[in-house]
Amino acid sequence: MTRVLITGNQAAAWGARLARAEYVPVFPITPQTEIIETLAGWIDHDEFDCRMVMLESEHSMITAAGAAAATGVRVFTATSSQGLMYAMEMLYSVPGMRAPFVLVNVSRGLQTPLTLEPDHNDVLAARDSGFLQVHCATCQEVLDQTLIAYRLAEHHKVRLPVLVNLDGFYLSFTREPVEIPEPAAVDRFLPGYDAETTRFHAGEPVSQGVAVLGSSPYSYFRYENHLAALQGLPAYEAIAAEFAAQFGRDYAAVETYRSDDAEFVLFMIGSFATKAKDAVDRMREAGWRVGLVRPRLLRPYPDAALRGALAGKRGVAVVDQNLSLGKGGILHGELASVLYGQPDAPPILASFIGGLGGRDIGPEEFFEMIRVVRQAAETGITPPPRLLFTKNELREVRKMQAIAHIERKEGKS
Amino acid sequence: MYRIRFHGRGGQGMKTASRLLGTAFFLAGYQVQDAPRYGAERRGAPIFAFVRAAKGPIFERGVIREPDLVIVADDSLVPVPLAGVLQGAGPRTVMLLNTGDDAETWRHRLNYPGTLLTLPAEAADRAELRFVGATCAGAAARLLGVIPRETLVAALHQELAAHGEQVIQRNLDQALAAFDAMAEHAGCVGEGTAVGLDRAPAPAWVELPVDPADAAAAAIHAGATSVEVRTGLWRILRPVIDYERCNHCWWVCSEFCPDSAIKVVAGRPEIDYDHCKGCMICVAQCPPHAIAAVPERQFSEAKP
Numbered sequence: 180m181t182r183v184l185i186t187g188n189q190a191a192a193w194g195a196r197l198a199r200a201e202y203v204p205v206f207p208i209t210p211q212t213e214i215i216e217t218l219a220g221w222i223d224h225d226e227f228d229c230r231m232v233m234l235e236s237e238h239s240m241i242t243a244a245g246a247a248a249a250t251g252v253r254v255f256t257a258t259s260s261q262g263l264m265y266a267m268e269m270l271y272s273v274p275g276m277r278a279p280f281v282l283v284n285v286s287r288g289l290q291t292p293l294t295l296e297p298d299h300n301d302v303l304a305a306r307d308s309g310f311l312q313v314h315c316a317t318c319q320e321v322l323d324q325t326l327i328a329y330r331l332a333e334h335h336k337v338r339l340p341v342l343v344n345l346d347g348f349y350l351s352f353t354r355e356p357v358e359i360p361e362p363a364a365v366d367r368f369l370p371g372y373d374a375e376t377t378r379f380h381a382g383e384p385v386s387q388g389v390a391v392l393g394s395s396p397y398s399y400f401r402y403e404n405h406l407a408a409l410q411g412l413p414a415y416e417a418i419a420a421e422f423a424a425q426f427g428r429d430y431a432a433v434e435t436y437r438s439d440d441a442e443f444v445l446f447m448i449g450s451f452a453t454k455a456k457d458a459v460d461r462m463r464e465a466g467w468r469v470g471l472v473r474p475r476l477l478r479p480y481p482d483a484a485l486r487g488a489l490a491g492k493r494g495v496a497v498v499d500q501n502l503s504l505g506k507g508g509i510l511h512g513e514l515a516s517v518l519y520g521q522p523d524a525p526p527i528l529a530s531f532i533g534g535l536g537g538r539d540i541g542p543e544e545f546f547e548m549i550r551v552v553r554q555a556a557e558t559g560i561t562p563p564p565r566l567l568f569t570k571n572e573l574r575e576v577r578k579m580q581a582i583a584h585i586e587r588k589e590g591k592s
Numbered sequence: 593m594y595r596i597r598f599h600g601r602g603g604q605g606m607k608t609a610s611r612l613l614g615t616a617f618f619l620a621g622y623q624v625q626d627a628p629r630y631g632a633e634r635r636g637a638p639i640f641a642f643v644r645a646a647k648g649p650i651f652e653r654g655v656i657r658e659p660d661l662v663i664v665a666d667d668s669l670v671p672v673p674l675a676g677v678l679q680g681a682g683p684r685t686v687m688l689l690n691t692g693d694d695a696e697t698w699r700h701r702l703n704y705p706g707t708l709l710t711l712p713a714e715a716a717d718r719a720e721l722r723f724v725g726a727t728c729a730g731a732a733a734r735l736l737g738v739i740p741r742e743t744l745v746a747a748l749h750q751e752l753a754a755h756g757e758q759v760i761q762r763n764l765d766q767a768l769a770a771f772d773a774m775a776e777h778a779g780c781v782g783e784g785t786a787v788g789l790d791r792a793p794a795p796a797w798v799e800l801p802v803d804p805a806d807a808a809a810a811a812i813h814a815g816a817t818s819v820e821v822r823t824g825l826w827r828i829l830r831p832v833i834d835y836e837r838c839n840h841c842w843w844v845c846s847e848f849c850p851d852s853a854i855k856v857v858a859g860r861p862e863i864d865y866d867h868c869k870g871c872m873i874c875v876a877q878c879p880p881h882a883i884a885a886v887p888e889r890q891f892s893e894a895k896p
Contacts, residue, residue, distance in 0.1 A: 184614060184615060184624060186627075292810035348629070352628060354611070354626045354627065356623060451653065453652075453653055454654070456651045460651070460786075461786060461787070464788060539655060541657070541787075542787045542788075566797075566800065567795070568798060568800065570798050573798050573800070583813060584807075
């Protein structure tokens with residue numbers, strides 16, 4: 180075991196290397212490209228034995244990943260943002276082949292307008308695809324979850340692709356100390372891929388992803404896919420427990436931080452959650468009973484663990500780093516659906532939209548969110564959704580618009 | 593926790609500086625987080641990189657708001673608003689400028705509230721001037737005072753291993769010269785504290801109004817706005833054509849210029865210095881070697 184300073188992208192590449200991925204179809208896109216550059220470098224220097232193929236798009240890349248997984252080899256691939264969008268048709272197609280592989284997504288906001296910085300609208304667009312979804316908060320978690328993801332994907336009762344998500348810039352280009360486990364130890368945790376019946380060979384032809392003419396078989400196949408995804412929950416817990424026993428790092432489906440005796444809780448996913456931890460520490464210093472609840476697993480959704488973690492709380496601030504246009508925060512709606520009607524459910528579930536396009540969330544904003552939720556708990560009135568956006572930010576946008584307005588007038592003359 | 597920001601231009605080695613310092617902290621037993629920050633990577637455009645180091649776990653992420661130390665590799669960035677060099681610099685922030693002017697001049701110009709030091713820009717080897725990452729990291733290590741000289745050396749060997757002995761030696765010389773030059777200010781940078789409830793005024797959140805579609809669409813209405821952006825300001829070296837040597841082939845330099853900044857007027861190539869970023873591709877491509885690379889500073893000094 181060595182402890183090194185590496186980026187989240189390099190941590191993902193280490194995950195693929197230690198998992199002994201055999202086939203890696205790729206296509207470059209910022210901020211993910213460093214993953215495939217790292218793998219390519221290792222392949223070039225004979226440090227990693229694997230077949231890497233550059234496809235002509237992410238659509239073909241996911242097709243190749245699914246097809247290769249169906250032949251019974253261990254497959255790794257990675258993308259980001261617009262790339263994930265371009266692959267969307269195949270993202271919804273390949274899970275039905277029940278051929279497991281791992282896809283790392285480096286989160287980056289979607290256009291329009293175009294940005295390079297992170298939020299979760301890209302990965303949440305893949306929410307209903309059949310890919311299981313794991314969200315990371317540190318570079319160490321990226322490496323470890325990639326290993327866990329292979330066990331989960333290849334689990335006998337699951338057999339589905341798994342998407343491991345890390346935030347662009349905040350993890351992808353940020354170096355942190357990461358323990359790289361010994362290959363032999365990883366081999367014990369994650370032995371070679373057992374393809375089971377997934378063996379598509381030239382001599383044994385299979386028609387994958389066939390058409391069904393009639394709604395009953397369609398319902399059957401889709402629901403079977405859903406049931407398999409649900410099997411991922413107990414499978415994940417068992418695999419994570421095994422990982423913790425072997426490597427000493429605990430990745431329960433739901434992370435709770437100082438939330439056991441908390442009255443108010445921050446709820447969020449991804450790397451910004453460590454900023455929330457810092458804010459929780461500051462509020463605890465001031466005597467506020469505050470904690471953090473962070474689901475690592477988003478598909479399958481850890482219903483029971485979340486109900487347990489939030490039972491009896493006076494209020495929850497749900498911080499969505501995404502926006503369903505015309506609805507609001509996606510995590511907020513999802514959480515409400517599992518808490519509604521539960522006897523111990525928190526009476527206040529307030530929605531905050533923040534961190535869109537990598538917009539920072541300052542400590543003073545975490546403090547204020549808790550103040551808002553506390554106030555709501557006292558009055559019993561849930562506040563309307565709140566965008567984290569300040570007067571100064573609006574002033575800056577107005578300046579840009581003033582310039583655009585002059586340009587428009589000049590353009591017409 | 594120590595919070596350090598390096599500001600420079602793409603290609604000057606600010607990411608390298610942050611990694612050298614990050615690794616030095618790491619080898620000295622610290623928890624570390626380091627990262628570069630830029631939009632689309634471009635040589636010459638303002639970038640910054642940052643390092644956080646602490647004895648305990650680091651939960652903070654992203655841009656450093658209240659730096660303990662700010663190092664500026666290129667003094668032309670100070671007045672560029674986009675570069676954000678002065679962002680969050682308070683009375684306890686140490687600022688180190690790589691500049692030809694003296695510290696007193698800068699303190700006066702900026703009415704700077706904290707300690708402002710300068711790293712005299714080397715004039716010895718102009719070709720090396722652009723790459724100041726090792727110099728910045730060496731100076732930072734000494735100002736912080738918690739990184740021993742041999743740890744800096746080890747970090748440099750580790751980070752630059754892939755580049756070979758010659759590059760390592762050159763960078764070592766620069767880093768150690770800067771480390772030694774900062775001796776009298778050793779340890780002048782202190783650890784900052786986290787922002788607690790006591791010094792965090794409530795954010796002034798606003799409700800966004802419903803704006804008309806034409807105002808709320810992200811559009812640029814004027815044509816050819818790139819002409820207005822004087823990317824020539826990014827240049828560190830200026831290509832200068834010696835028309836005595838130029839064989840007026842009219843094609844090579846203008847064709848290779850990635851910014852279309854060389855126009856051929858009546859068989860004679862002319863460089864548009866408002867938009868030449870100083871990549872020096874024309875210097876490398878010119879068949880009769882008629883284009884020289886001249887440090888930009890020589891032109892600014894020549895001005896009255």
